[in-house]
Amino acid sequence: MDLCPFAITGPDMSPQTITVTDPDTKRTATVNLIPSSDMPTITSLLPNHQPNLIAIDYTHPSAVNSNADYYAKNKIPFVMGTTGGDRDALISSVTEPKPHYCVIAPNMGKQIVAMQYALTTLEEQFPGAFQGYNLEVVESHQKKKADTSGTAVAVIGSIKGMIGEKDSDGFRNPEDVVLLRDDKSSSDFGVPSEYLDAGHAFHTYTLTSGDGSVEFELKHNVCGRRVYADGTADAVKFLRKVIGEKGGGGGEGL
Template sequence: MIKVLLSGCNGAMGDVLQEIINNEGQMQVVAGFDRMKNEKANFPVYINPKDCTEKVDVIIDFSHYSAFESILDYALTNKIPLVMATTGLTEENEASLIAASKTIPVFRTANMSVGVNVLLGIVAEAAKQLEGFDIEIIEKHHNKKVDSPSGTALMLANEINGALDNSLEFTYGREGKSTKRQSNELGIHAIRGGTIAGDHTVIYAGEDEVIEIKHSASSKKVFAKGAVRAAKYIADKKIGLYNMRKVLEG
């Protein structure tokens, strides 16, 4: 039985993760970390992860980015594998994860969906084949999402740019009367509204033809399932930095 510390356990993703883990059979949430109180949890919930005394095999973090340092410090101090699924991390935070991976197993991806991670290879290959096409990314999320553009949009953009020898410049939205599109732009646009779980569309616009590659998440379950799969994967791994591609490769 894999024993899980669930960081962000009282949030919307925490609720979904608890449901999936409870039905998993091979995993159990033995403790939680959250800055909000919840009397309904059937496991101890700590405001400070340092207070956790339960034996933990892996940490799944779906909390707010402001809690990043405390949860990473707990993982490093106790040498526990960490699945970092929180969005809105800074470049400094990302660098800290890379450094931490030299001490503990760290799983990091901007999107836990298996489908999105398969999509990465598709959009990169399309970019290489569609020479001269203008490329734009549109991402849509619910009205409570705090970071923009989404980490997934940036992940897609970086994958495309890498396939094109990093020749593109990112443009975040457009406004004004002198904003004619430049040939080396990669446009990234964010939409926020309602309860959209997550939509990402990559548009390749050429002369007289348009190709759109889209991924839509209809619920938060796709992200929770990916996080659970990642946690099972790294729970017994040696130190290192892991992502969904490694999981998919087995």
Template structure:
């Protein structure tokens, strides 16, 4: 009932929080420069373990939450597998069922010693309803594809099962409308990394407290993800919304999407081993007279930060369901504000 993962190397690896590419400060153009020296790799939130050392150890549950059952829709993908591993380590009950395409139907996926059967589209409603009857404390986690977001939300709402929507993309207005019109509890967030969400929450507070503070400023946005991510970063869109409230004019189609591995390594400094799984975001503000320049950056290597945040969202939602809370639709900022992060 376990799987092997790579342990941390002997050197003390720590995530860094830098708000400037190549430094730890904010650069105010040519007149003032508070930027510190450039590190070897521009890491802001690099939460995955470096791979120079590959000691293996057994994954065992760290805490017990056996009263919470989790079904991960999208277990064939890397993110889905990462969530299952994190949920197993936290002691959640893993429901051995998932859903996929017609081609994936019948596959058996093994994660942490758990055999998970993938069902196709034709029987997903009946299977989900049956499993929910068997596990009334179950919460579904969705890490599928953007095109499936709205249909999946309708399925969860129809069956009545609480869900955590980690998949980005889809029609987000429709997604919220589906959830709000149903009686299900849900956590919906374009970003599940707790530390990145904390930064986003700070941006939202700043936008609320200081509207139009950057009126007239121009904005450049660059986001880099693994080639398999087809949609534009939901995190970037959320941050841009904050900048708009701060007075910046910016269209979403101006976002620079980097999916070329060569550019990611050479231009952005993405570690080669993390090209298949990373999330780099850079935001560059300039004053109208070009003498003030501010850069914000968050870089994530690996998927563990999202997986751990997703498990926290599941535990949070489980409490809301049990307490029959009046509010039903939440995001990761709500999870953070609860103050019970593991």
């Protein structure tokens, strides 16, 4: 698996060339960043790399739907960990008029995905088990994260099913979650100083009984982005395997 020599960057960015270094193997790769305002250039380069091209998308929420539409239109399989955007439209764009090869998840950390699956199972098997309990959620991310944690949204949905509120108001913000996006608040929440801007994802969900005598707490904290990179690489390998079994390609990452 090799990095594609070009990638899409924001529309307001200038074209530039960067060097990417693997911290484990020390391998390096040169990548040309092309602004999304110059999609014709991107499109002109695709034939030289298809059918072995797989896009990896961790972009701004505002670009989720347009990027997915572009991948589907140009038959580029993709792995998307970006949150936000119109999720219903996103699913439609990769299923209609025919299915498109992709892996879409609000969190690419395999262990966190496993936790989410476990919560979904609990919700299905024990609906209303926490009826009468109150839910409080606090999450902290680096200041540049523009939207609410997609993982928090998914976990809240499962917990609400166990509270018995699944079909009421659904996810609400800010009522359902406190967003921490400043250094002091994040530090007070326990985020190490070296990860305030370098990347972190701290979540705490607290369930308290109506009379306040019983409390349950679920917590998952991540420093850095390694867990997401590892999960993303596995998603690319999985997608490549599926495509290969169907007779396609899939070997480079955009």
